Amino acid sequence: MSDPLTTDSLEIQKQLPLSDDGAGVLPTNTTPINGLVLEVKDLSVDYGWGEHAVRAVNAVSLDVHRSQVLGIAGESGSGKSTLVYGLTRLLRAPGVISGGDVKLNLGKDDQGNEITVDLLKASQRELRKIRWSQVSIVLQSALNALNPVLRISKEFEEILKTHRPDMSKSERRARAVELLAMVGLEEDRLARYPHELSGGQRQRIMIALALALDPQLVIMDEPTTALDVVTQREIINELSELRARFGFAMIFITHDLSLLVELADEIAVMYAGAIVERAPAGALYSAPRHPYTLGLLNSSPPLHGARVELEGIPGSPPDLAEMPTGCSFHQRCPYKLDKCVTDVPPLLPVDHTGRLVACWLHGGGVSVPEPLAQMVAFSATTKLHAPSAPASPNPKDVS
Amino acid sequence: MSQNETSTTQLEARHLTRHFSVRSSSGFFGPKRIVRAVDDVSLRLNAGRVTAVVGESGSGKSVLARMLARIVVPTSGDLVLQGTEVPVRSKRTLDYASQVQLVLQDPFASINPVHRVRHSLERPLLIHGARKSDVEALAAAALRRVSLEPPARFMDRYPHELSGGQLQRVSIARALCVKPKVLLADEPISMLDVSVRLGVLNLLRGLCDSEKLAILYITHDIASARYIADETIVMYAGQVVEQSNGTGLIDEPTHPYTQLLIASVPDPADPARATPEMADHTQVSIAQTGCRFSPRCPYVMDVCRTTEPPMFNVGDGHVSRCWLHSKSGEVVDVALPETQRGGTITKK
Numbered sequence: 001m002s003d004p005l006t007t008d009s010l011e012i013q014k015q016l017p018l019s020d021d022g023a024g025v026l027p028t029n030t031t032p033i034n035g036l037v038l039e040v041k042d043l044s045v046d047y048g049w050g051e052h053a054v055r056a057v058n059a060v061s062l063d064v065h066r067s068q069v070l071g072i073a074g075e076s077g078s079g080k081s082t083l084v085y086g087l088t089r090l091l092r093a094p095g096v097i098s099g100g101d102v103k104l105n106l107g108k109d110d111q112g113n114e115i116t117v118d119l120l121k122a123s124q125r126e127l128r129k130i131r132w133s134q135v136s137i138v139l140q141s142a143l144n145a146l147n148p149v150l151r152i153s154k155e156f157e158e159i160l161k162t163h164r165p166d167m168s169k170s171e172r173r174a175r176a177v178e179l180l181a182m183v184g185l186e187e188d189r190l191a192r193y194p195h196e197l198s199g200g201q202r203q204r205i206m207i208a209l210a211l212a213l214d215p216q217l218v219i220m221d222e223p224t225t226a227l228d229v230v231t232q233r234e235i236i237n238e239l240s241e242l243r244a245r246f247g248f249a250m251i252f253i254t255h256d257l258s259l260l261v262e263l264a265d266e267i268a269v270m271y272a273g274a275i276v277e278r279a280p281a282g283a284l285y286s287a288p289r290h291p292y293t294l295g296l297l298n299s300s301p302p303l304h305g306a307r308v309e310l311e312g313i314p315g316s317p318p319d320l321a322e323m324p325t326g327c328s329f330h331q332r333c334p335y336k337l338d339k340c341v342t343d344v345p346p347l348l349p350v351d352h353t354g355r356l357v358a359c360w361l362h363g364g365g366v367s368v369p370e371p372l373a374q375m376v377a378f379s380a381t382t383k384l385h386a387p388s389a390p391a392s393p394n395p396k397d398v399s
Numbered sequence: 400m401s402q403n404e405t406s407t408t409q410l411e412a413r414h415l416t417r418h419f420s421v422r423s424s425s426g427f428f429g430p431k432r433i434v435r436a437v438d439d440v441s442l443r444l445n446a447g448r449v450t451a452v453v454g455e456s457g458s459g460k461s462v463l464a465r466m467l468a469r470i471v472v473p474t475s476g477d478l479v480l481q482g483t484e485v486p487v488r489s490k491r492t493l494d495y496a497s498q499v500q501l502v503l504q505d506p507f508a509s510i511n512p513v514h515r516v517r518h519s520l521e522r523p524l525l526i527h528g529a530r531k532s533d534v535e536a537l538a539a540a541a542l543r544r545v546s547l548e549p550p551a552r553f554m555d556r557y558p559h560e561l562s563g564g565q566l567q568r569v570s571i572a573r574a575l576c577v578k579p580k581v582l583l584a585d586e587p588i589s590m591l592d593v594s595v596r597l598g599v600l601n602l603l604r605g606l607c608d609s610e611k612l613a614i615l616y617i618t619h620d621i622a623s624a625r626y627i628a629d630e631t632i633v634m635y636a637g638q639v640v641e642q643s644n645g646t647g648l649i650d651e652p653t654h655p656y657t658q659l660l661i662a663s664v665p666d667p668a669d670p671a672r673a674t675p676e677m678a679d680h681t682q683v684s685i686a687q688t689g690c691r692f693s694p695r696c697p698y699v700m701d702v703c704r705t706t707e708p709p710m711f712n713v714g715d716g717h718v719s720r721c722w723l724h725s726k727s728g729e730v731v732d733v734a735l736p737e738t739q740r741g742g743t744i745t746k747k
Contacts (some may be wrong), residue, residue: 032720075592075593075594076563076592091501100670129593198457199456216475227456228453228455228456229455229619229620229621229663229664230659230660230663231455232663232665233662233663240409249578254663255592255593258666258667260575260663261665261667262666262667285667288519295594296593296594299593299594299596299597299620300593301597301600301622301623301625301626302622302668303621303622303625303649303661303664304668307625307646309601310597310626311597311601312593312594312595312596312597312598312601313595314598316562316564316565316595317562317592317594362603
């Protein structure tokens with residue numbers, strides 16, 4: 001795999017085919033961004049209104065930098081999908097965004113002024129322009145995401161026609177072939193219907209479609225969960241290559257923490273609608289600090305070493321309508337303190353790596369249990385996908 | 400890891416084969432094509448042992464489970480239940496169903512959503528001849544066996560009120576309440592959350608040890624197979640390509656496909672390991688002659704393209720369907736019990 005650090009982002013932009021005919025899209029002639037692409041502050045999402053409202057995402061703050069992969073891990077119902085539907089304004093009723101701030105950086109205009117869009121305040125017209133051209137999303141079930149009565153070529157045709165009105169028919173066709181080649185598919189797939197393709201091929205088509213307009217941010221919502229391991233491996237390898245080549249930022253959602261450790265630069269672990277730990281991938285794996293992260297890591301049986309009985313995490317995630325008091329994890333936590341039952345732990349930095357943890361064990365005054373106090377080993381994992389942008393979180397994020 | 404004296408074979412499959420004929424993609428009037436979903440698979444499910452079958456989607460592992468449950472009729476091959484040959488081509492009998500039970504992948508799809516848990520547990524009991532006065536107690540006992548306690552808390556719930564892990568336990572309880580000898584679990588944990596998967600795996604392992612159930616555990620997750628299996632089988636394109644006692648084939652894979660499977664598993668402990676360079680499998684089809692894996696195999700030789708490899712012995716109870724082992728190993732017939740295989744060439 002090539003190292004994204006060695007590739008200058010300006011060069012990346014030059015390699016982009018047809019990247020400069022962005023007519024009809026919001027900013028024309030944008031220069032590449034090296035810094036922040038997406039900034040989310042205290043985003044909260046409810047399902048329902050008034051007293052029946054259930055808080056599915058609770059004051060989540062994130063930032064995603066250019067060519068960085070942010071992994072979001074969590075069980076079903078932890079709010080990870082709701083979070084991205086909220087920040088992309090794709091929520092449907094009864095989902096309501098009840099607070100927060102989402103800023104998307106679109107780069108600099110001709111005068112060198114930064115263009116940022118407040119996604120939560122943007123009009124539907126603005127959103128239509130931003131979606132797909134700046135932010136694209138790949139959903140879990142490609143079979144449901146692709147229109148079953150349209151040939152694959154039509155899907156590419158429609159996107160390019162809408163967002164690149166000055167492209168001719170043959171240019172659109174050429175671009176579609178080029179995109180398919182990027183994900184390792186032959187041209188003849190364009191004439192197929194979704195049902196004629198395998199699950200892996202459909203997911204590759206979804207990835208090719210998501211990259212069709214050179215977006216700055218690609219959101220992957222469990223793209224490989226329905227696939228078997230060999231196909232998953234192929235797609236993950238392709239994604240890493242494409243990211244290194246085009247430098248887009250990626251939010252990768254999955255419940256498979258071990259997959260994220262390989263792929264992501266930084267990982268946010270969500271539990272019951274809130275981030276409980278956020279750290280560089282290698283540090284999170286080698287030295288978890290939150291008991292839930294530790295539990296998740298211990299839930300995957302290893303491929304090497306002695307066969308020992310593992311326990312997983314006892315119990316099941318809380319019902320969001322009847323959230324426990326204090327820390328949402330205290331009912332399943334083996335290291336519960338009295339304070340955990342009454343007070344909600346804030347998400348605070350605990351070490352020099354920029355790690356944030358929401359756990360009273362690290363609040364000082366208590367001796368940290370041994371499994372949660374391991375030294376951070378900077379193994380090859382941390383270096384494998386080094387982000388080209390600094391991954392240090394803004395201290396202001398903690399609020 | 401020799402087989403215990405006490406371990407008796409509950410269900411045996413001999414040369415099970417299932418072919419489907421499909422129209423090729425050129426449409427309804429196109430020529431018919433035979434898909435060899437399962438081809439000559441022989442295996443034994445022993446009491447108190449978990450046999451894991453690992454393979455990617457389309458490898459035929461689910462069709463195999465359905466043939467063992469006699470939901471799918473095999474094209475050829477035989478089933479032997481507790482020493483008695485089963486008439487595979489006739490309709491499944493109630494007695495067979497009470498001996499061999501199947502647990503499916505998605506509990507939300509396999510349990511009737513409009514009935515309470517009680518209904519799902521009591522119905523099989525009544526069908527299998529339990530007295531009406533006893534069913535309540537038997538259903539409660541089944542829930543206790545899968546650690547859903549107190550049973551009264553779960554009996555009158557609807558499926559949507561339970562979590563995926565709890566519902567999969569209900570579905571295992573439903574299979575267990577007719578007291579089967581063999582449990583076929585088709586990807587029982589792949590739809591569950593990571594944190595509750597181990598609970599279900601530990602439950603299966605415990606049932607196998609304490610009640611001497613013979614369990615077939617089908618999965619695409621080779622790490623989970625390593626966690627609970629007493630015997631491991633790897634399938635590719637309808638064939639068994641590698642088989643070993645314990646987890647021998649995971650610790651020392653000898654077939655290139657098994658090596659690929661293992662290398663594909665995300666392994667944060669060893670991120671620098673090399674993934675074998677293999678042909679992208681969306682681009683290649685399954686070979687119709689010779690070894691079915693040959694179009695994707697990095698070690699492919701001339702013989703692989705022309706002649707289908709037999710099973711070669713590569714170690715204690717460890718066999719591999721690969722020509723690479725033709726020098727070192729003898730050909731074995733896996734349909735024979737291990738003690739009778741000997742070193743002679745018995746393959747037909």
